[in-house]
Amino acid sequence: MILVYILVFIMLISAIAAYVFKDLVNAVIATGLMSLTTSILFYLLQAPDVAMAEAAVGAALVPAIFIIAIRRTGRYEE
């Protein structure tokens, strides 16, 4: 149970970090971290099917697509 609270805390911190960071690559990595913690949380709450989808899509594919988009636009937020 205490592990769930720790994971939720990490999720909150990384979500706020994704909003605060001015370097967008760092923000994307923070979103990836949030997805990874979400998938561990899904696994602990006995939903392994959803955890797999979340880990593959949220932590691998979506950050990659964001980083490709950043490469085409600008790296820093004004």
Place this chain on the structure above:
Amino acid sequence: MRRIIAIVLLTIVVLGIALSLTEVPFGTPKTHVGDYYVKEGVKETGAVNIVTSVVLNYRGFDTLGEVTVLFIATIGLGALLTTHKERKKKRDVMPASLILSTGCRFLFPLLLIFGIYIIIHGHLSPGGGFQGGAIIASAFLLTYLGCQGVRISERRSKLTESLGGLVFVIVGVLGLIFGGYFLLNFLPKGTPFSLLSAGIIPIIYVAIGFKVGSELVSVIDNLMEGST
């Protein structure tokens, strides 16, 4: 002044959500249908993984819609990015480091085998076509990042995608012909816990795996093509 109003409104919303969530009895069965799936699912569909039996048997038609949504999104992205592809200019691409290029060569087959395992065992263990397809797509993403110059054939990925969708619909229509309704499990169920069980469920999951994998790979391909 506006900031104070915003903070007050936010506090009210947060308090409302928190108060309403305390009243919800989490973890207790609220409908009878979930109970029914858990008790009768294995007997009726032959799939040991209850989630799979719901996704592909009880709610199979919804899954067809879900796959169609992904298909339309891919088509839309392709249509949007081909206009940019016309005027692409060569930009200097930084070569991948030794760790990335070696790791890509070693990890690609392992990731591919893991994805295929997840797809084939969708009716026995957690996972299935969507998850396995996403893992296969991440394997291809690794080759795009690490082994530069590797490009997949766009025509073949489109062909795989269309074949996957076609197999799904044909199996559904065969159920309509043999038993009278769409996506009927007309094949023998087999013994639970064995690989060849659950009738049409593994066939449809393999089709979905191919479809989702090739769709996500073509999304990555479109974006990478446009960006270099």
